[in-house]
Amino acid sequence: MNGRPGEPDGRVTSVAELDRIPAWTVTRTRGHWTTAERVLTLGGRRWVVGLTPAAGGATALMLWRDDAIVAHRRGAEAALCQLALGWVANLLAGRPWDGR
Secondary structure, eight states: OSSSSTSSSSOOOHHHHHHHHOEEEEEETTEEEEEEEEEETTTEEEEEEEEEGGGOOOOOEEEEETTEEEEEEEEEEEHHHHHHHHHHHHHHHTTTTTOO
């Protein structure tokens, strides 16, 4: 990304910034985000990249292919937002989700 959402280099460092990207759906409860998802249908498969808050202030990132979880990470919100965007970019480019 160039410029915006997270300025100055365009990095997305929060779910609030993902919420500004139309392809992402962010749900909230009582003013706090509960999920952020990007759904892709590619090659007859349904991929869902999702983030949710986790215990201890961490964020959880999950990747579903159809109904199976194929990847899961926990960590800082900023890092996982970037990782989520990387997974999406890889899938859209026809590469394996993890870039391998």
